Amino acid sequence: xxxxxxxxxxxxxxxxxxxxxxxxxxxxxxxxxxxxxxxxxxxxxxxxxxxxxxxxxxxxxxxxxxxxxxxxxxxxxxxxxxxxxxxxxxxxxxxxxxxxxxxxxxxxxxxxxxxxxxxxxxxxxxxxxxxxxxxxxxxxxxxxxxxxxxxxxxxxxxxxxxxxxxxxxxxxxxxxxxxxxxxxxxxxxxxxxxxxxxxxxxxxxxxxxxxxxxxxxxxxxxxxxxxxxxxxxxxxxxxxxxxxxxxxxxxxxxxxxxxxxxxxxxxxxxxxxxxxxxxxxxxxxxxxxxxxxxxxxxxxxxxxxxxxxxxxxxxxxxxxxxxxxxxxxxxxxxxxxxxxxxxxxxxxxxxxxxxxxxxxxxxxxxxxxxxxxxxxxxxxxxxxxxxxxxxxxxxxxxxxxxxxxxxxxxxxxxxxxxxxxxxxxxxxxxxxxxxxxxxxxxxxxxxxxxxxxxxxxxxxxxxxxxxxxxxxxxxxxxxxxxxxx
Amino acid sequence: xxxxxxxxxxxxxxxxxxxxxxxxxxxxxxxxxxxxxxxxxxxxxxxxxxxxxxxxxxxxxxxxxxxxxxxxxxxxxxxxxxxxxxxxxxxxxxxxxxxxxxxxxxxxxxxxxxxxxxxxxxxxxxxxxxxxxxxxxxxxxxxxxxxxxxxxxxxxxxxxxxxxxxxxxxxxxxxxxxxxxxxxxxxxxxxxxxxxxxxxxxxxxxxxxxxxxxxxxxxxxxxxxxxxxxxxxxxxxxxxxxxxxxxxxxxxxxxxxxxxxxxxxxxxxxxxxxxxxxxxxxxxxxxxxxxxxxxxxxxxxxxxxxxxxxxxxxxxxxxxxxxxxxxxxxxxxxxxxxxxxxxxxxxxxxxxxxxxxxxxxxxxxxxxxxxxxxxxxxxxxxxxxxxxxxxxxxxxxxxxxxxxxxxxxxxxxxxxxxxxxxxxxxxxxxxxxxxxxxxxxxxxxxxxxxxxxxxxxxxxxxxxxxxxxxxxxxxxxxxxxxxxxxxxxxxxxxxxxxxxxxx
Numbered sequence: 001x002x003x004x005x006x007x008x009x010x011x012x013x014x015x016x017x018x019x020x021x022x023x024x025x026x027x028x029x030x031x032x033x034x035x036x037x038x039x040x041x042x043x044x045x046x047x048x049x050x051x052x053x054x055x056x057x058x059x060x061x062x063x064x065x066x067x068x069x070x071x072x073x074x075x076x077x078x079x080x081x082x083x084x085x086x087x088x089x090x091x092x093x094x095x096x097x098x099x100x101x102x103x104x105x106x107x108x109x110x111x112x113x114x115x116x117x118x119x120x121x122x123x124x125x126x127x128x129x130x131x132x133x134x135x136x137x138x139x140x141x142x143x144x145x146x147x148x149x150x151x152x153x154x155x156x157x158x159x160x161x162x163x164x165x166x167x168x169x170x171x172x173x174x175x176x177x178x179x180x181x182x183x184x185x186x187x188x189x190x191x192x193x194x195x196x197x198x199x200x201x202x203x204x205x206x207x208x209x210x211x212x213x214x215x216x217x218x219x220x221x222x223x224x225x226x227x228x229x230x231x232x233x234x235x236x237x238x239x240x241x242x243x244x245x246x247x248x249x250x251x252x253x254x255x256x257x258x259x260x261x262x263x264x265x266x267x268x269x270x271x272x273x274x275x276x277x278x279x280x281x282x283x284x285x286x287x288x289x290x291x292x293x294x295x296x297x298x299x300x301x302x303x304x305x306x307x308x309x310x311x312x313x314x315x316x317x318x319x320x321x322x323x324x325x326x327x328x329x330x331x332x333x334x335x336x337x338x339x340x341x342x343x344x345x346x347x348x349x350x351x352x353x354x355x356x357x358x359x360x361x362x363x364x365x366x367x368x369x370x371x372x373x374x375x376x377x378x379x380x381x382x383x384x385x386x387x388x389x390x391x392x393x394x395x396x397x398x399x400x401x402x403x404x405x406x407x408x409x410x411x412x413x414x415x416x417x418x419x420x421x422x423x424x425x426x427x428x429x430x431x432x433x434x435x436x437x438x439x440x441x442x443x444x445x446x447x448x449x450x451x452x453x454x455x456x457x458x459x460x461x462x463x464x465x466x467x468x469x470x471x472x473x474x475x476x477x478x479x480x481x482x483x484x485x
Numbered sequence: 486x487x488x489x490x491x492x493x494x495x496x497x498x499x500x501x502x503x504x505x506x507x508x509x510x511x512x513x514x515x516x517x518x519x520x521x522x523x524x525x526x527x528x529x530x531x532x533x534x535x536x537x538x539x540x541x542x543x544x545x546x547x548x549x550x551x552x553x554x555x556x557x558x559x560x561x562x563x564x565x566x567x568x569x570x571x572x573x574x575x576x577x578x579x580x581x582x583x584x585x586x587x588x589x590x591x592x593x594x595x596x597x598x599x600x601x602x603x604x605x606x607x608x609x610x611x612x613x614x615x616x617x618x619x620x621x622x623x624x625x626x627x628x629x630x631x632x633x634x635x636x637x638x639x640x641x642x643x644x645x646x647x648x649x650x651x652x653x654x655x656x657x658x659x660x661x662x663x664x665x666x667x668x669x670x671x672x673x674x675x676x677x678x679x680x681x682x683x684x685x686x687x688x689x690x691x692x693x694x695x696x697x698x699x700x701x702x703x704x705x706x707x708x709x710x711x712x713x714x715x716x717x718x719x720x721x722x723x724x725x726x727x728x729x730x731x732x733x734x735x736x737x738x739x740x741x742x743x744x745x746x747x748x749x750x751x752x753x754x755x756x757x758x759x760x761x762x763x764x765x766x767x768x769x770x771x772x773x774x775x776x777x778x779x780x781x782x783x784x785x786x787x788x789x790x791x792x793x794x795x796x797x798x799x800x801x802x803x804x805x806x807x808x809x810x811x812x813x814x815x816x817x818x819x820x821x822x823x824x825x826x827x828x829x830x831x832x833x834x835x836x837x838x839x840x841x842x843x844x845x846x847x848x849x850x851x852x853x854x855x856x857x858x859x860x861x862x863x864x865x866x867x868x869x870x871x872x873x874x875x876x877x878x879x880x881x882x883x884x885x886x887x888x889x890x891x892x893x894x895x896x897x898x899x900x901x902x903x904x905x906x907x908x909x910x911x912x913x914x915x916x917x918x919x920x921x922x923x924x925x926x927x928x929x930x931x932x933x934x935x936x937x938x939x940x941x942x943x944x945x946x947x948x949x950x951x952x953x954x955x956x957x958x959x960x961x962x963x964x965x966x967x968x969x970x971x972x973x974x975x976x977x978x979x980x981x982x983x984x985x986x987x988x
Contacts, residue, residue: 183950373675383665385639386632392563395672399566415668421665425642425658433646434652472565 001114003149012066012073012125015056015081016118019088022048023114030107033364038107042096045110045312047348049117053459056081056121060474063481068136069189070128071213072259077125079328080255083335084120087248088113090457094240094343099315101351101445103151104238112142113244118254128214129178132256136174138218139252140167143245147237159236163406166219166229174216182208188401193264202268204276210272213280215258220253221309224283234302236246239349239356242298246305247335254312254327261316263482279315279407283310287359291423298356299344300423301338304382307420308334314409318400322349326396333381333389333464333470340457341378342351346369347454361427368444372431374458381461384417389464392472491544493536494556494572498619500530505612511799511918513605519595523608527590527615533842534586537579547579549968552976554625554688554978556560563627569687571626576973577754577824579624580966581747585622587951588743592736595839595948597844599735600648610640614744618744622751627675627685631668632713637745638664641737649732656725656732663981667712678760691759692981698763706764709757710872711770712728716749719809719969720779723802730798735842738794742801743835747827749809755821758812759980769813776813778905779806782797784913787918792851793844796848796921797837804830805908811892811905815981819895820974826888833885835879840870843945853921858930863940867926869949876956878918879911882884884959 003057023389025048033041050394060078067073119139144167148160154283167385182188185196197206218226234242261272287307293298306328315327345356348364365372381390394417401410436442464471491613511519537556540546554573562570574582593611600607617640620633638661646657666802675752679685681700682693690697715722730738745775758765774956784804790796808830811823844859845851860867872883879885889911897904959966 131691180873350658355972380639386635390649391635395566395676398673403680407673410673411670415666417669418662418666421662422658425661429646429658432643433657469563469565472563476565 003124006066007187008064008073009066011059011062012071013062013122014059015052015078015085015123015151016125018055019048019085019114019118019121020046020220022317022371023111023118025226026107026111026114036459039096039100039226041107042092042110043165044426045114046092048093048114050086052121053082053089054118056085056228060226065127069191070126070131072125074125074481075260075474076328077255077484078417079119079474079478080124080251080331083251083331084117084124084141086249087244087251087335087339088117088120088451090339091240091244093377093453094243094346095238095338097447098238098275098346098349098439099149099241102238104151105186109146113180114144115323116142116146117248120255122250123252124255126256126259129181129260132260132442133178135172135252136171136216136256139249140171140220140354141174142247143241146241147233147245150238151243153236156235156238157236159233162229163233163237170216170219170226172216173212173219177209177212177214177216180205180212182209184209190264191261194266197265197267201223202271202484206268207271208450210261211275213259213260214272214275217253218279220259221250221280221312223309224286224306224315227283227287227306227309230301230306231302234305235296235299239298239342239346239354242302243339243346246301247338247341250309251331251335254331257316258324258327259436261481267320267484273319273404277406278311280313280317281409281412283307283313284412288416288419292419294423295358296356297358297361297427300342300346304420304423305338307416308338308382310340310416311394311413314397314401314406314413317398317406318404318408320400321476321479321483322396322403324483325475326393326400327473328478329396329468329471330393332475333393333461336457336460336464337378337381337388337390340374340454340461341382343450343457344375344378347371347446347450348441348442350445354458358426358430359437359440360442361430362434363441364431364444367436367441368446371444371448371454374454376428376430379427379463383424385420387462387465389461392468394464430455493533493540493545494557494574494623497530497534497582498572498623499614500533501526501589501612501619503851505609505616505698508609508612510931511605516604516692519605519608521595522962523593523612523746523902526612529584530615531590535584536871537574537582547969549576551970552972555683557625566685567627567679567683568626568631569626569628571688572623572629573625573688573880574623574925575976576970577751577977580828580969581622581744582619582753584758584828585615586616587742588739588831588835591839591948591951592837592852594944596734596736596840597944598841599755603647607644610643611740614644614740618740618748619968621748625687625754627678627690627756629685629686630936631675634668634671634748635665635984637748639747641741644737645729648734649737650681651732652728653793656728657696659725660729663715663722664933666910667715667722670708671712674705677705677708687756694760697760699703702761702764703767706757706761708905709761710768713749713757714775715753716752717746717805717809718749718802719775720782720802720806721775723779723783726802727795727798730801730838731792732762735838735845738798738842740839741797742838743831745833746801746805750805750812750823750827752979753809753812754824756978759918762981765813765981766815769815771932772813773810773900773903777903777910778982779803780810780907780910781913784910784917788913788917791853791984793853793921793925794838794851796917797841798913800917801830802836803914804834804877806905807889807892810896810903814903815893815978816895816898817971817974817978818891819899820977821967821970822888822891822893822895824855824970824974825959825963826885828966829876829884829888831908832952832955832959833873836873836949836956837877839949839952840866840873842921844940850933853924856925856935857932858926858928859938862935862938865946867955869941870926871922872953872956874918874922876913878962882960884956885961887960887963
């Protein structure tokens with residue numbers, strides 16, 4: 001075996017390495033600066049995200065594999081890596097004042113964030129099931145800690161423990177699935193699996209293995225029926241972290257799922273498409289319907305994030321290039337939209353006590369018109385109204401479902417979209433059409449980094465809806481190179 | 486610069502949006518500037534849109550004899566999906582476009598004093614709404630059409646939800662959800678057409694639609710039809726309409742009844758008939774029966790109302806039933822009558838809503854038993870109200886008669902039974918409209934509060950008189966309007982197959 005490390009090897013792990021290096025820098029420098037200057041380390045973390053983002057962007061046209069095929073170097077990896085990096089970078093901005101006001105702003109917070117994103121980026125480029133597993137652990141373990149970071153808030157601690165226990169189960173399923181897959185095919189290399197499956201076809205052991213992998217990743221993306229942890233964890237975790245989890249962990253989970261199912265197991269799609277399609281339908285239905293009855297915005301967005309996993313699963317179930325490109329675009333649009341929505345929630349979270357119920361948002365337009373307008377854009381995008389990124393994303397996924405002749409799934413998709421309009425509109429109704437009850441006016445906090453996040457994500461949501469051309473070209477290239485035959 | 490190639494459609498469509506952007510930068514305290522900018526924009530849009538009719542030098546004019554779409558523009562928008570910004574107008578869209586550009590400034594003028602809160606947002610939404618509506622009527626790309634179609638939802642939702650009556654939130658959400666449910670099914674149908682027809686361009690789909698013979702036409706037809714039927718609204722999809730109308734501010738009702746409902750009937754004419762002729766033929770009896778039920782049901786329910794605005798709202802269900810019946814008669818007269826009746830209904834019902842708004846501003850009630858004997862106190866108002874009512878009722882010499890009569894003529898040729906049933910709607914309309922007029926304007930002035938009302942102001946006259954003039958013009962000399970659409974209606978029917986007997 002040739003153990004020489006080539007430049008492709010280095011390039012293939014460049015973005016996650018940058019993130020990990022910055023994470024360690026944050027930890028080390030923290031020891032040498034005075035306590036009152038430590039919040040400034042957030043900016044170091046932000047620089048880390050920017051550098052990693054530039055690196056990922058620069059690598060976007062590279063093709064190859066590193067470390068004997070373990071790490072893929074392709075546009076697909078960079079696109080999803082960028083999604084995670086963008087999510088991480090914005091989370092630094094939304095967290096800055098949030099953690100300082102609550103006195104939970106230790107530098108570890110940002111180091112953990114960087115580690116978690118490095119896991120997500122690694123996941124996007126994993127070309128080997130063991131790397132998938134390692135990346136999953138690397139992204140999850142910091143998230144368990146981050147979910148509990150609002151200590152001594154019992155809700156936050158409950159969130160962390162719940163997330164950890166169920167996450168550990170999910171890892172177990174995934175690992176067992178990997179083992180069975182290895183037993184069936186004698187390889188855990190995704191390229192080798194793709195090649196071998198064409199020759200030997202499917203076998204019961206392989207299908208059970210693939211099923212368990214699906215369960216493990218289903219936990220991470222919060223697909224029904226593996227979603228039970230989501231509402232409590234999302235509600236309990238610090239608000240900026242909830243936003244981060246809802247997009248970052250989802251992007252990473254789908255990164256692995258799309259590569260394993262859309263690429264490696266593509267040849268036996270007849271065996272798994274129907275299962276994924278049913279998961280997708282169940283996820284859209286359950287997520288959207290339970291979201292209706294929520295009285296707390298954070299919880300509502302948690303269920304809505306379940307529902308959105310269902311839409312992306314539609315792209316997986318379509319098992320075609322359109323579906324993969326659609327899922328990538330959807331993740332991109334969803335990242336901006338949801339990070340923005342959670343940034344608004346963060347702005348509404350007063351340090352003296354968080355009230356995220358609907359009445360707290362009544363008459364917000366009168367108190368902070370800008371904030372309400374941006375929230376309107378995010379809500380319209382989540383509903384899928386034209387001229388927002390969310391619409392183009394949904395459009396793309398419906399397109400893939402119809403191409404794959406999954407008409408029933410597309411119809412469930414549009415009907416649940418109508419259901420979802422109901423609870424997204426409720427936010428708009430409260431902000432614009434109702435007056436706050438006297439004494440109930442929650443005033444939004446006003447911090448520059450937070451406002452930057454909200455404005456930039458709203459702008460991105462709008463641009464992705466009006467001139468999506470370059471983003472579409474990117475995701476189509478990524479899908480074509482991965483699935484191209 | 487070559488003036489003959491001026492992108493006139495885009496200019497008209499996006500002028501209101503430009504005005505909205507200007508208002509965005511005005512301070513909220515500059516109320517007069519905001520109102521004047523909005524009004525100026527809407528009037529300018531109307532004047533520019535007149536260029537489609539009146540030729541000035543090298544610009545403008547409309548070739549009545551030419552089949553197909555004029556003033557076409559095509560620019561790639563999202564090449565990855567094969568989506569273009571493709572617009573163009575034929576005679577049918579021309580008339581509806583002019584209706585829109587005419588009603589919008591009148592609606593803005595009518596809200597001059599009645600909207601006191603958040604005027605800035607109000608005017609911005611009105612102008613965005615105009616761009617959306619114009620976009621619907623000029624789009625020739627199915628995706629673009631869908632985008633405009635959905636975009637009209639948002640400003641209307643806010644107009645009802647913020648400036649509406651006591652149950653405005655309920656009405657706004659109901660309006661939004663109903664429309665969205667329909668339009669998403671249409672989106673799936675559009676996607677199917679796009680994938681299998683390899684284009685989203687209506688003209689290209691029509692030019693090469695032999696493949697559609699083998700497609701699941703009925704499913705696609707239903708996908709489009711549900712979206713449009715909800716918008717029209719065709720019975721039994723109408724239940725959002727009374728709520729939306731009653732709660733909407735006056736100008737919102739005017740636009741809703743005047744233009745938004747026509748987007749539905751226009752959709753049937755523009756997409757359902759030409760794209761899916763076989764399915765349309767199969768579905769015609771069902772739709773005709775629903776339309777007739779709507780005509781009679783709308784009329785009877787109107788009669789039972791005590792609130793004038795509700796009465797006018799339900800009368801829309803009845804009137805739009807006529808339009809649907811005309812379209813699905815598949816005869817030239819039926820469709821021409823239907824198109825003219827779309828314009829007529831926009832004018833008459835728009836005017837009725839304006840009239841109801843005028844009295845509501847004075848008395849803050851719309852209950853008919855609060856009035857009575859108004860004619861003596863408000864002679865001008867009473868006379869104009871009578872003209873508008875009679876036009877809505879279909880009195881010969883006024884616009885409504887020409888439309889309804891032509892529709893019935895065309896329907897008779899297609900199916901005399903349908904025509905017979907529909908004709909009862911004309912009689913019922915006379916009953917509920919005359920009863921309303923009698924309750925409000927005749928007899929003694931019993932209610933003290935009504936005795937000191939002021940007659941219409943100059944501004945209010947400016948709002949209503951243009952419509953009254955058109956009511957007479959169309960009633961007495963409808964020829965130019967028919968001429969504008971004849972070629973286009975024949976075009977629709979040609980796509981549809983051989984002309985039906987009696988044509």
